Amino acid sequence: MPGPAHAQAEIVIIDDEPAVARFLSRALQMAGYKEPRVFSDSLAAASYLESADPDLITLDICMPGLDGYGVLESLRSRQAFDSFLPVLAISALDDFESRERAIKAGAKDFLVKPVNVNDFLLHVYSLLDTRFLERRLRDHARVAEDMTREQASELGQAHLEALERLARVAELRDDETGKHATRVARLSALIARELNMPPAEVALILRAAPLHDVGKITIEDQLLLKKGTLTQEERDIVRSHAERGGELLGGGRSEIMKMAEMIARSHHERWDGHGYPSGLAGEAIPLPARIVAVADAYDALTHARPYRDSQSVTEAMSEIEFERGLQFDPQVVDALLRVLRHEETLLLVLDMPRPDSDIPRRLRRRTGP
Numbered sequence: 001m002p003g004p005a006h007a008q009a010e011i012v013i014i015d016d017e018p019a020v021a022r023f024l025s026r027a028l029q030m031a032g033y034k035e036p037r038v039f040s041d042s043l044a045a046a047s048y049l050e051s052a053d054p055d056l057i058t059l060d061i062c063m064p065g066l067d068g069y070g071v072l073e074s075l076r077s078r079q080a081f082d083s084f085l086p087v088l089a090i091s092a093l094d095d096f097e098s099r100e101r102a103i104k105a106g107a108k109d110f111l112v113k114p115v116n117v118n119d120f121l122l123h124v125y126s127l128l129d130t131r132f133l134e135r136r137l138r139d140h141a142r143v144a145e146d147m148t149r150e151q152a153s154e155l156g157q158a159h160l161e162a163l164e165r166l167a168r169v170a171e172l173r174d175d176e177t178g179k180h181a182t183r184v185a186r187l188s189a190l191i192a193r194e195l196n197m198p199p200a201e202v203a204l205i206l207r208a209a210p211l212h213d214v215g216k217i218t219i220e221d222q223l224l225l226k227k228g229t230l231t232q233e234e235r236d237i238v239r240s241h242a243e244r245g246g247e248l249l250g251g252g253r254s255e256i257m258k259m260a261e262m263i264a265r266s267h268h269e270r271w272d273g274h275g276y277p278s279g280l281a282g283e284a285i286p287l288p289a290r291i292v293a294v295a296d297a298y299d300a301l302t303h304a305r306p307y308r309d310s311q312s313v314t315e316a317m318s319e320i321e322f323e324r325g326l327q328f329d330p331q332v333v334d335a336l337l338r339v340l341r342h343e344e345t346l347l348l349v350l351d352m353p354r355p356d357s358d359i360p361r362r363l364r365r366r367t368g369p
Contacts (some may be wrong), residue, residue, distance in 0.1 A: 006128050011036035011052065014045040015060040015090070016070065020113070024058060027117045028124070036052060042066040046074045054085075056124060056133055061091035061102060072105035084108070084134040086127035131148040180299055185209035187295040187339070192288070194335040201288070209258035209292050212267050215245025243277045244266045259288060267292045268326045294320065294336050297328070313340070 011028060013036050015021040028036055037054075040044035042063045049057070049328075061068035068089060089107035091098055099101040100111045110125050172221065197205075216224060219241050224342045230238065246265030249257055266280065266289035273281030301316035311319075317340070318339075324333045 006125065006132075007032050009055040009128050010034075010050070010132075011058070011124075012039045012045065012052070012054045013058045014042060014063075014068075015058070015286060016040050016063040017060070020060070020090075023117075024120065024263060025324065027120060030100060031121050033124075042071055046071050048266055049075065054287050057085070058124075058158075059087050059107070061089055061093065061098065062317050069101065069105050072102070072107060075106055083228050084131055086131050088268070089124055090197075092135065099318075109220060132245065152278045180303065181210035181213070183299050183303075187335070187336075188288075188292050190339045191291050191295060191332060191335045194338050195287075195331065197287070198207055204255055204259045205263075205291065207256050208263055209295070210289070211245070211249060211260040212263050212292050212296060213241065213245065214248055214260075214264060215241035215243070217248075218244045239268070239276050242266075262286045263289050263292050265289075269293070272326050272331050275327070287329075291335075294328050294332045297323075319364045342343045 006281050011033060013021050013024050015024070015038075020042060021040060025036050025038055037048075039048065043066050045093035046066060059068045059071055059194045064072075069089070072087065072089075075087070085106075086109075089102040089112070090113060092113045093104070094112045102110055106128055111120060111123060130289050185208075188209045189202050192202045192205050193199075195197045220239055225239065226234070242265055249264055252258060252261065263286075265277070268278040268288055269275035269278065269285045269289065271282060271285070271290070273279055275285075297320060298316055301311045301319060302313060304310040317337070320328060320333055320336070324330050
């Protein structure tokens, strides 16, 4: 007797001889299998199989019209995604060429008429056993893949959170409030939206920008917080935080990590090509990095640090405007100005100082309405 899974198997019999079809159907039911679906018309069977999901097909090879080989050919596209669809070919032809042709066409086994009932049932059981084993393995593989994907996602999220904490630690060393990275990220997202970047990219910038200075975790406090002029050697060490940040963030598979690496590595490049670490110029600098460069500069200028006082919005924008086309992308500077006109956004969302009234008026001549 077949097991529960075998007994409920969906079996299709295709044979143009009604007597043979009845014999095979009766043999299956007497052995404990559910009643199979029987077709004497091979064209009707092929049409049915286009959407059906049988567990086993017994297929007569010699049939008028569409023969067994034709039915096997029609199943080829299905077999591309159903790697083990058992087809038991049955034929009155008992020669090697017929067997070989049937197997190469997609049949998994071959019986010769007249069919011995015990041989038939044994082949059916064996094919179904393989069918269900293959299905279980495929299900297990799918579960394992889902688990791997979920674990990888959790691991990636944990890695990102760890890096965000590192970035916050680095930030607290020269920003007592620890809000610089958040403000830069929010302002960067607003600038990106003002530049009509796709919403998905705006969201990525919002999430990735807080990590722009994560490389500072590798720089000693005495250099980061030093008052006065840095020596060339000290300046080179401080500047290395961009490349080190890129290395810390490198190798991530998620889009957030890729964006964060790009920003960390390139947000100190200059529009005129005199930045670091790679000396990129113009549009060779990734747009997200160009945006963060402007947002970072604006926030740094308008908020006090241990080694310098804050500037007014007027003073900060004067410096940024001076670097328009030199250090900064002109279009990004203009987008920042448009964002600055929305005072409520800056006060409530960004926790930034109120723009001075003369800023929009002074720059409006250059940027337009």
